[in-house]
Amino acid sequence: MSQGYCFELCTFVLNRLFGFLSTDMAIDLGTANTLVYVNGKGVVLNEPSVVAVSNINNRIEVLAVGNEAKQMLGKTPGHIRAIRPLRDGVIADFEIAEEMIKYFIKKIHNRGIFTAPRIVICVPYGATAVERRAIQESAEGAGAREVYLIEEPMAAAIGAGLPISEPIGSIVVDIGGGTTEVAVVSLGGIVYASSIRVGGDKMDDEIASYIRKNFNLLIGEATAERIKKEIGSAICMQSSKDVKMVIKGRSLLDGNPRDIEITQKHVAEALMDPVSTIASGVKEALENTPPELVSDIIDNGITLTGGGAMLHNLDTVVAHVTGVIAKVADNPLNCVVLGTGKALAETKKSGSILLKTY
Template identity: 55%
Template sequence: IVMREPSVVAVDVRTDDVLAVGKNAKAMIGRTPGSIVAVRPMKDGVIADFDITATMLKHFIKQAVKSTTFSKPHIIICIPSGVTEVERRAVEDAARQAGASNVELVEEPMAAAIGAGLPVNEPTGSMVVDIGGGTAEVAVISLGDIVTSVSVRCAGDKFDESIISYVKKKYNLLIGERTAEEIKIKIGSAFPTEDNDGASVEIKGRNLVDGLPKNVTITAEEVREALSDPLALIIDAVKSTLEKTPPELSADIIDHGIMLTGGGALLRGLDSLVEKETGMPVHVADEPLDCVANGTGKLLDVNMPASYYKANEKARK
């Protein structure tokens, strides 16, 4: 992996000029004057602003591809398994406008499973739960194809929103996205854990009663309560996928378990929660944040079967 950047762009609303992209733009969230906005051009895993997405991709391509020999590279883009044909085409068009010579679309759970080292080509059922920023993807894979899948637009970003809403409702305190993310990383959990029980963190925000800055202390138990609703949606998606899985593949999942990938897999106790709710053994990938990227890289390196690009074929129909 040569580059890791968040999909955030800072724009001057007076001139529509792009001021910063990626980490530099994310650092501006909640700290900009009225003339500058830090936006996420991709929301819930799909394009929300086509032009800004194309500009962002062009910036990332230029940053990653130094040689002029590959100035128009072959690109594989991962998309949620539940996107529409219109959304697929929008992603492909944005990549071409950004300078890609050839664009392939791959469903995220397939890339995540490959990156996690699951035996996707074997005649055995492999189940992956990939929790990113915009979506949670649950899929059962066998013989190089997705047998059944569920995609919910509820993942890391919704975790942050739930923390913001909880703090606002309980403490009359308004906090920003960055603060919510820090709370999630420091003391967030899906299930009680020994290393997190009793943990707390002091947070700063704006008192909604008098408008003045205020400090409060929030506990790990409170954060777990704040995250309960979005986590319930993900658990429902896992159960729904299991219910639609053919019996022979279900037997494989009982034997081999469920693999958690994506940034959401780093949430403390998530594996314990999924295991408790499903009765299946649950594993967290060695490098959950990198699984989708590593899986996509493997697809570029070798000549994979056409079934991997099923999402792209659908887009062209």
């Protein structure tokens, strides 16, 4: 028996015997941010889903992950790339995603040989079998002992404190970086759900292209995101002309650096398309919901989660388009990971909520 095989066998046996020593984790592997929750400790990691790699003579090396890598976005020299391995809510670059998961797990776990964790990871609603498998394999490759998956809108509903197990219809709209997921849940299951490939990233793109067209100014994705967070609004209010921000970019006319002042009214105009796509998605979900559940939803309202829910006045637009009250959940950025963590803590009870893995 080779030494390597012996070592692997011992590790396997110790993993099984001492599994209880591990730090089980719930992971929200998001397009924009990755959050990790550990039972009894709460959210222990919250970092951008970004990896910086260098490529010299086709040898790829990871230089930075998370916060440090995000600061490099749009600022890297030729041989370094800051990559977002998830796009539109799915893994676009498997190898880099696995490196990222490994890095985050190691960072929390500092794991020894017999402390492989049990991990629950959320996947977007409607992720294909291939995508689910890829996420599962990435977690296994990163050292997980057991991997469970949970659908993101279900996790969001649990994390927002909706009564998912009761015979009451609830609707949750999770607006992330890559996707907006709408789900109607009742009796522990999803009655209707849809995933729209519009989220915070699309909003940033629209802001950048509006500024390019109307001000002949080129800005990067980090600046567009900053504008959205600081003065973004889903509707143009009377006072929107007075809320202003100075931004810097490169003039398309002469190539020189230039400052311009934009108002909240401009940003609301730029965001018209993604905002109306999100609101129409919610309306469509309500149209596809059985009438008995709709009546519960009218009483309890629509719950918005995810970072995109923090866009000013988005709740007002959703309420206006659907005719149903809409409210932003407490701590919208953490709902998915908290819900995933709750499902992990109650794995036995959550049997039907967690997805089978292979």
